[in-house]
Amino acid sequence: MLHIKSVCRCIQHNVYKSRYYTTRKNPFVKTWNTLSNDMLIKKRAVYPEHADVVIIGGGFIGSSVGYWLKTRAGSGLSVVILEKDLSYAQVQNNVSLGTLTQHFSLPENIQLAQYSAEFFRNIKLNLNSETDIKYRPNGNLILASEKYAQRLEQNVAIQKEFGVKNELLTAADVKEKYPWINTTDIELGCVSTECEGTFNPEAFLKGLVLKNSDLGVKYVDAEVIGFDMEQQRDVLMEGVTPGGFRKISKVTYRTKDNEEYEIKFAICILAAGGCSGEVAKSAQIGVGDGLLKIPLPIQHREYNIYNIQDENSKVSINTPVIMDTSGLWLQQNALDNNFLCGYTPLSTNSVKELLAENFYEEMIKPSLFNRYPKFQEHQIKVLRTEFQDCNTYDETGILGSHPYHINLVIAAGFGKLGCQHAPGIGRAIAESIIDGHYSSIDLTRFGFDRLLIDEPLVEFNVY
Known part of the structure; x- marks a missing residue:
C-alpha cells in the first residue's frame, strides 16, 4: 500500500491555511477528514517496486494524468505518483492559477x-x-493599445472559428461598462460572454487527489533522484551508435526518512513543474550526445501577488479578470471583496533581476495607477510569492515522448496554464498511451521535436 495517508494529512493540514477561499462546515471537508482518519492506521509504509506508469509530480497535470489513466484503464493499469511535497505548499500560494480563459x-x-x-x-x-x-x-477582459489592436482582432477571429463567444469593444464601450478604468491609451477591448471566470485551484487539486485515491492511484511522498538506464543492443536508432542505445527502466527516489528505493516502470510521465529540467538531466537529457544534447528548457519562475486594500471599495461580482497590454493583470479577491493584481511573468528574468528591489515601483506601480487611477489612494501590499514552471525556449508547454527516451513522456512548462489546461492535458496523455495517438485534441505541435528543428510555438496574445 502507498502512503495516501500522508497526502491526506498534509493537504488537510495545509490547504485550509489559505486566506483566498475558506468555507466552514463544507461537506467536502467532512469527506476529506473522514478519508484522512480512515488512513491513519499505524503501519509501515510499503513502497511499490513495479508500476505500469510512474508519474513524477503530483500537481495539477500529474494528478490529472493519473486520473485519466485509471478512468480509462481501471485496474488493468497500475499507476504510481511520486511527489516530493505532499503538503502542496506552493499550490496554496498560487491563487492566480484559478482563472479560466479562452483568449488565445x-x-x-x-x-x-x-x-x-x-x-x-x-x-x-x-x-x-x-x-x-x-x-x-x-469572464475575462483583454485591453489592447493601438500597437496591439490588430493582434487582438486577429486573435478574436481565430477564437470565433472555434466557437468562442466574445465581443470586441471600443474604448468608449470599455469606459461605459467599467468607468473606473482609464481608457485614454486603449484602442480596443475584448470581453468574453461565456465559459470564462475564476475558480479555486486548491479545491480542484484536492478533488483530483481524492478521486485518484478512489481509483487506485498510489501517491508516494518522495523525491526523484535518478534513473536507471539499461543498454539495449538490439535497438537501432538514427544518430545512435549501433548497440549503444540505453533505455530508462527504473526511477530511484528518496523518502522523507532519507531511504532510497527503486521502482521499475514501462512508461514514465515527467510532470515535475519547474524541477522537470533538472530531473531530465538524470536521464542524460541535455548532458548527452545526439538526441540527448538538447536540454529540457524548463525552469522555476517566481513573482509577487499584490493585495489592493480598501474597506470602502466593494467589488462587483461581475467584475472580470482584466489583462492589460503592459502585462498587468487584475482579478477579484473573493474572500476580502477587493482586488488582487500581478504581472505576467517576463520572457526572461533579466529585467526583473535588474529591478529586483524596484520591480514594483518601476514596473507594476506605473501600469496599475495608469490603468486604474482610483487605486492611487489605496494601500497595496505583497500578499504572497507565486511559483510557475517556465519553458524558456518559447513560453509554450512541452508535451509528448522524448525523441530518445520514447517511454518518457514530458508534460511541463505550461506555467499558469498548467492548472487551467490540466483536464485536457491529462486526457491527451492517457489517449497517447492507451490509444497510441491523440484522439480528442491534436497536441502534436506541443512535442519536444520542435526544439530539435528549432521551430518555436509561440502564443501570440496582446500582452
Whole structure:
C-alpha cells in the first residue's frame, strides 16, 4: 500500500491555511477528514517496486494524468505518483492559477480551455459530488493599445472559428461598462460572454487527489533522484551508435526518512513543474550526445501577488479578470471583496533581476495607477510569492515522448496554464498511451521535436 495517508494529512493540514477561499462546515471537508482518519492506521509504509506508469509530480497535470489513466484503464493499469511535497505548499500560494480563459491565438490552447470549461461544469460528476471549486463566471477582459489592436482582432477571429463567444469593444464601450478604468491609451477591448471566470485551484487539486485515491492511484511522498538506464543492443536508432542505445527502466527516489528505493516502470510521465529540467538531466537529457544534447528548457519562475486594500471599495461580482497590454493583470479577491493584481511573468528574468528591489515601483506601480487611477489612494501590499514552471525556449508547454527516451513522456512548462489546461492535458496523455495517438485534441505541435528543428510555438496574445 502507498502512503495516501500522508497526502491526506498534509493537504488537510495545509490547504485550509489559505486566506483566498475558506468555507466552514463544507461537506467536502467532512469527506476529506473522514478519508484522512480512515488512513491513519499505524503501519509501515510499503513502497511499490513495479508500476505500469510512474508519474513524477503530483500537481495539477500529474494528478490529472493519473486520473485519466485509471478512468480509462481501471485496474488493468497500475499507476504510481511520486511527489516530493505532499503538503502542496506552493499550490496554496498560487491563487492566480484559478482563472479560466479562452483568449488565445493557438488553436490547441483554445480547445484545451474549452474542454476545461466542460470538465469544470461537470466537476461533481467527474470527481466527487461534494467537490466545490467555487467557480465564478465573471469572464475575462483583454485591453489592447493601438500597437496591439490588430493582434487582438486577429486573435478574436481565430477564437470565433472555434466557437468562442466574445465581443470586441471600443474604448468608449470599455469606459461605459467599467468607468473606473482609464481608457485614454486603449484602442480596443475584448470581453468574453461565456465559459470564462475564476475558480479555486486548491479545491480542484484536492478533488483530483481524492478521486485518484478512489481509483487506485498510489501517491508516494518522495523525491526523484535518478534513473536507471539499461543498454539495449538490439535497438537501432538514427544518430545512435549501433548497440549503444540505453533505455530508462527504473526511477530511484528518496523518502522523507532519507531511504532510497527503486521502482521499475514501462512508461514514465515527467510532470515535475519547474524541477522537470533538472530531473531530465538524470536521464542524460541535455548532458548527452545526439538526441540527448538538447536540454529540457524548463525552469522555476517566481513573482509577487499584490493585495489592493480598501474597506470602502466593494467589488462587483461581475467584475472580470482584466489583462492589460503592459502585462498587468487584475482579478477579484473573493474572500476580502477587493482586488488582487500581478504581472505576467517576463520572457526572461533579466529585467526583473535588474529591478529586483524596484520591480514594483518601476514596473507594476506605473501600469496599475495608469490603468486604474482610483487605486492611487489605496494601500497595496505583497500578499504572497507565486511559483510557475517556465519553458524558456518559447513560453509554450512541452508535451509528448522524448525523441530518445520514447517511454518518457514530458508534460511541463505550461506555467499558469498548467492548472487551467490540466483536464485536457491529462486526457491527451492517457489517449497517447492507451490509444497510441491523440484522439480528442491534436497536441502534436506541443512535442519536444520542435526544439530539435528549432521551430518555436509561440502564443501570440496582446500582452
